[in-house]
Amino acid sequence: xxxxxxxxxxxxxxxxxxxxxxxxxxxxxxxxxxxxxxxxxxxxxxxxxxxxxxxxxxxxxxxxxxxxxxxxxxxxxxxxxxxxxxxxxxxxxxxxxxxxxxxxxxxxxxxxxxxxxxxxxxxxxxxxxxxxxxxxxxxxxxxxxxxxxxxxxxxxxxxxxxxxxxxxxxxxxxxxxxxxxxxxxxxxxxxxxxxxxxxxxxxxxxxxxxxxxxxxxxxxxxxxxxxxxxxxxxxxxxxxxxxxxxxxxxxxxxxxxxxxxxxxxxxxxxxxxxxxxxxxxxxxxxxxxxxxxxxxxxxxxxxxxxxxxxxxxxxxxxxxxxxxxxxxxxxxxxxxxxxxxxxxxxxxxxxxxxxxxxxxxxxxxxxxxxxxxxxxxxxxxxxxxxxxxxxxxxxxxxxxxxxxxxxxxxxxxxxxxxxxxxxxxxxxxxxxxxxxxxxxxxxxxxxxxxxxxxxxxxxxxxxxxxxxxxxxxxxxxxxxxxxxxxxxxxxxxxxxxxxxxxxxxxxxxxxxxxxxxxxxxxxxxxxxxxxxxxxxxxxxxxxxxx
Amino acid sequence: xxxxxxxxxxxxxxxxxxxxxxxxxxxxxxxxxxxxxxxxxxxxxxxxxxxxxxxxxxxxxxxxxxxxxxxxxxxxxxxxxxxxxxxxxxxxxxxxxxxxxxxxxxxxxxxxxxxxxxxxxxxxxxxxxxxxxxxxxxxxxxxxxxxxxxxxxxxxxxxxxxxxxxxxxxxxxxxxxxxxxxxxxxxxxxxxxxxxxxxxxxxxxxxxxxxxxxxxxxxxxxxxxxxxxxxxxxxxxxxxxxxxxxxxxxxxxxxxxxxxxxxxxxxxxxxxxxxxxxxxxxxxxxxxxxxxxxxxxxxxxxxxxxxxxxxxxxxxxxxxxxxxxxxxxxxxxxxxxxxxxxxxxxxxxxxxxxxxxxxxxxxxxxxxxxxxxxxxxxxxxxxxxxxxxxxxxxxxxxxxxxxxxxxxxxxxxxxxxxxxxxxxxxxxxxxxxxxxxx
Numbered sequence: 001x002x003x004x005x006x007x008x009x010x011x012x013x014x015x016x017x018x019x020x021x022x023x024x025x026x027x028x029x030x031x032x033x034x035x036x037x038x039x040x041x042x043x044x045x046x047x048x049x050x051x052x053x054x055x056x057x058x059x060x061x062x063x064x065x066x067x068x069x070x071x072x073x074x075x076x077x078x079x080x081x082x083x084x085x086x087x088x089x090x091x092x093x094x095x096x097x098x099x100x101x102x103x104x105x106x107x108x109x110x111x112x113x114x115x116x117x118x119x120x121x122x123x124x125x126x127x128x129x130x131x132x133x134x135x136x137x138x139x140x141x142x143x144x145x146x147x148x149x150x151x152x153x154x155x156x157x158x159x160x161x162x163x164x165x166x167x168x169x170x171x172x173x174x175x176x177x178x179x180x181x182x183x184x185x186x187x188x189x190x191x192x193x194x195x196x197x198x199x200x201x202x203x204x205x206x207x208x209x210x211x212x213x214x215x216x217x218x219x220x221x222x223x224x225x226x227x228x229x230x231x232x233x234x235x236x237x238x239x240x241x242x243x244x245x246x247x248x249x250x251x252x253x254x255x256x257x258x259x260x261x262x263x264x265x266x267x268x269x270x271x272x273x274x275x276x277x278x279x280x281x282x283x284x285x286x287x288x289x290x291x292x293x294x295x296x297x298x299x300x301x302x303x304x305x306x307x308x309x310x311x312x313x314x315x316x317x318x319x320x321x322x323x324x325x326x327x328x329x330x331x332x333x334x335x336x337x338x339x340x341x342x343x344x345x346x347x348x349x350x351x352x353x354x355x356x357x358x359x360x361x362x363x364x365x366x367x368x369x370x371x372x373x374x375x376x377x378x379x380x381x382x383x384x385x386x387x388x389x390x391x392x393x394x395x396x397x398x399x400x401x402x403x404x405x406x407x408x409x410x411x412x413x414x415x416x417x418x419x420x421x422x423x424x425x426x427x428x429x430x431x432x433x434x435x436x437x438x439x440x441x442x443x444x445x446x447x448x449x450x451x452x453x454x455x456x457x458x459x460x461x462x463x464x465x466x467x468x469x470x471x472x473x474x475x476x477x478x479x480x481x482x483x484x485x486x487x488x489x490x491x492x493x494x495x496x497x498x499x500x501x502x503x504x505x506x507x508x509x510x511x512x513x514x515x516x517x518x519x520x521x522x523x524x525x526x527x528x529x530x531x532x533x534x535x536x537x538x539x540x541x542x543x544x545x546x
Numbered sequence: 547x548x549x550x551x552x553x554x555x556x557x558x559x560x561x562x563x564x565x566x567x568x569x570x571x572x573x574x575x576x577x578x579x580x581x582x583x584x585x586x587x588x589x590x591x592x593x594x595x596x597x598x599x600x601x602x603x604x605x606x607x608x609x610x611x612x613x614x615x616x617x618x619x620x621x622x623x624x625x626x627x628x629x630x631x632x633x634x635x636x637x638x639x640x641x642x643x644x645x646x647x648x649x650x651x652x653x654x655x656x657x658x659x660x661x662x663x664x665x666x667x668x669x670x671x672x673x674x675x676x677x678x679x680x681x682x683x684x685x686x687x688x689x690x691x692x693x694x695x696x697x698x699x700x701x702x703x704x705x706x707x708x709x710x711x712x713x714x715x716x717x718x719x720x721x722x723x724x725x726x727x728x729x730x731x732x733x734x735x736x737x738x739x740x741x742x743x744x745x746x747x748x749x750x751x752x753x754x755x756x757x758x759x760x761x762x763x764x765x766x767x768x769x770x771x772x773x774x775x776x777x778x779x780x781x782x783x784x785x786x787x788x789x790x791x792x793x794x795x796x797x798x799x800x801x802x803x804x805x806x807x808x809x810x811x812x813x814x815x816x817x818x819x820x821x822x823x824x825x826x827x828x829x830x831x832x833x834x835x836x837x838x839x840x841x842x843x844x845x846x847x848x849x850x851x852x853x854x855x856x857x858x859x860x861x862x863x864x865x866x867x868x869x870x871x872x873x874x875x876x877x878x879x880x881x882x883x884x885x886x887x888x889x890x891x892x893x894x895x896x897x898x899x900x901x902x903x904x905x906x907x908x909x910x911x912x913x914x915x916x917x918x919x920x921x922x923x924x925x926x927x928x929x930x931x932x933x934x935x936x937x938x939x940x941x942x943x944x945x946x947x948x949x950x951x952x953x954x955x956x957x958x959x960x961x962x963x964x965x966x967x968x969x970x971x972x973x974x975x976x977x978x979x980x981x982x983x984x
């Protein structure tokens with residue numbers, strides 16, 4: 001952790017009180033990252049200001065709004081941060097003022113220019129931002145922006161609210177996560193590969209010399225270990241794998257781990273909580289310790305093997321790889337934590353310390369590898385600090401990496417991802433691919449006609465057939481041989497929307513997109529990879545990889 | 547053009563309200579009357595003016611609703627400011643409902659938000675029957691169940707057939723950290739809160755013997771200070787309860803917990819953890835509230851306008867790993883204690899003690915502190931056990947140890963059960979059978 005949490009009331013800052021509920025999620029170090037970030041919003045649309053709202057409230061460092069438009073009556077009707085009294089005033093300025101009111105810790109700035117103007121007059125403008133958020137851009141502008149940011153390695157989040165449909169496209173070349181906070185993380189117990197300290201601890205415990213009280217207060221991990229010894233003696237080195245084997249194993253726990261003293265006189269034999277916990281844990285605690293595939297992928301990545309850049313994540317990843325190949329004997333550094341279990345305090349804490357000490361030893365090995373790597377390459381030592389290595393080791397089984405794709409290339413692309421059978425997708429009434437293509441088709445319509453289909457009340461009917469043309473040309477461009485595909489209902493619905501930006505859809509997309517920005521900034525939790533579709537007619541969502 | 551109804555104000559909404567579409571709800575008729583209905587007539591009750599409530603008020607007001615009522619019994623705390631965006635530092639200590647309503651009414655011309663700085667239990671059927679839709683943004687399960695029970699109590703049946711005009715839809719949102727859920731309840735028609743009580747995560751309580759004798763976690767040490775040391779030492783005076791918002795109280799608990807943790811070699815007791823355990827703090831962030839409230843507002847909008855089909859009937863949300871949602875139709879519990887029309891039986895052996903019946907009510911129906919009354923043959927009410935009034939509790943406590951037979955309860959007797967989880971008492975029929983043991 002980068003900064004310690006407060007210890008006493010005197011040390012609790014007002015900030016820490018204000019942000020208490022979120023600090024419990026991303027910690028003080030996540031908050032520090034957020035407070036040092038600066039984001040840029042292109043166009044203060046309803047979707048755009050809703051995104052900024054959920055970034056200003058938790059305390060992002062600063063934001064800049066780029067918008068060349070003036071507040072219209074339509075804007076004041078669907079945007080909480082564009083006051084009707086400011087109709088005709090610059091949108092960037094009005095929105096900045098009202099958003100800044102949300103949080104005095106946050107700096108806000110604005111530029112009354114369009115994205116296109118900035119890109120041509122000052123192409124390096126966007127390089128200084130942690131993340132750029134784009135809303136309300138035409139396909140052409142989006143294309144230029146995307147190329148610029150991809151080239152400059154600045155993450156881009158594109159958000160759209162169109163009638164009852166919304167979408168988010170995340171463009172990031174590479175994003176590595178140490179603290180992914182998985183919901184279901186397997187415990188790292190190493191019963192199948194006990195390290196010396198664990199073996200020593202377990203061997204020092206003699207169940208047969210215990211009375212009932214001592215036995216029933218023994219951590220279930222000990223019971224599993226002892227049962228596994230019996231099992232291995234009879235059945236070889238593999239732990240019980242299938243249902244039948246696990247039943248046999250459970251019977252060993254139940255019947256063969258008897259304690260020695262005064263067994264007969266004890267009335268409550270058989271309902272020990274630790275025995276029940278051990279039996280329950282048979283399914284999860286005995287799984288083979290191995291490097292998870294998501295981590296293996298990172299350790300085998302070119303970045304890890306070549307190590308051309310002086311990047312803290314990849315340097316430590318490389319050091320972990322060397323640990324796995326040498327001291328680790330094929331497994332990751334130990335996490336060093338234990339689940340809670342029925343036990344007396346003394347033995348639980350002792351067991352916990354056994355795991356902690358080993359985790360600390362493993363992290364020291366990795367730290368030494370880091371130093372060697374830095375030395376070999378002539379890189380300065382300060383680029384990696386020991387605490388980062390400890391954090392990395394603790395979370396080494398939950399590492400994640402995202403390699404994104406460039407939006408401009410997607411828009412230029414002549415085909416959809418190879419694994420997508422678009423004809424089959426379009427057979428389904430609510431396929432997210434259909435909505436992805438419909439959103440592309442309305443952009444194509446705009447490129448060709450200068451307005452969105454159904455924007456004007458008088459043109460709805462004629463726009464339906466024009467949009468149909470756009471849609472089938474788009475399919476052809478993408479190499480889909482589906483000329484006969486009829487999606488009239490959906491095309492009609494898109495024309496009904498007429499580019500309406502409904503506030504509640506904007507608010508939904510805004511909340512989602514804001515959290516993606518926070519993930520990118522804090523490098524905690526796993527961002528979207530890479531296109532999100534929200535259909536509020538069916539209240540369903542989907543993620544597509546483009 | 548007036549300053550309150552400017553050109554283009556409803557441009558976005560008019561598209562979906564005044565144009566038909568093949569995907570709209572079958573009952574939908576595109577016209578300008580729908581918007582007028584939303585603006586002038588549609589009365590929406592927002593329950594809770596916290597994280598979800600603030601968002602809901604904004605969303606509804608910008609989705610064309612004006613006759614909005616909001617009820618909340620809470621005042622504003624500093625820790626609300628990271629997400630409850632209608633509140634400022636200078637509002638700390640003021641009633642949430644009033645500040646939120648004022649803000650919306652100031653920002654959005656002609657918005658007519660009426661605040662109630664009150665408990666939901668302060669109002670009766672007449673009040674709740676006056677709304678077209680109720681939308682809940684609550685952190686309390688008991689309050690949700692109460693509202694659910696209230697809306698069910700408004701249902702009318704003719705010859706066993708539900709009168710659809712008595713149904714007031716309930717849209718319910720909930721969040722915890724990066725997770726959330728949204729559901730649409732049509733009382734009496736689809737799954738209600740009571741039908742699906744098991745969806746709520748159980749509250750974690752540590753066994754007292756662990757806390758007292760075998761602490762292993764920092765939480766055990768904090769609970770020791772809270773449950774055992776505080777009442778014994780009364781550090782801030784006799785009978786002064788713990789105030790989770792008083793830093794001196796939390797500090798005392800933190801110090802005591804730290805001492806105990808050091809004695810046992812337990813690591814990880816922090817001030818923040820102490821406060822979290824004492825106050826049962828649920829982490830919360832602006833983005834999840836925004837998402838869940840937006841989805842709720844969309845459902846209110848779809849229910850009130852029929853311009854698109856409503857959610858059927860439950861969506862879960864989680865954005866810890868990408869953005870994940872799952873939508874499904876939660877099923878009704880055919881014997882739901884709240885919304886089914888089936889008489890509820892309690893089947894017991896006549897030698898069972900009343901305490902076991904109470905236990906059954908707490909576990910099976912997740913009641914919190916049920917009180918039980920019966921009616922004798924003359925139609926008089928007789929209280930069997932009532933926990934909430936101390937004089938009656940004392941008088942009826944001996945009944946807990948008596949068997950149903952000893953209490954003179956016969957097969958078919960009526961048991962009327964009252965609990966904080968429901969505005970109305972629930973009637974059970976006792977099915978007694980003679981003891982098997984004898």
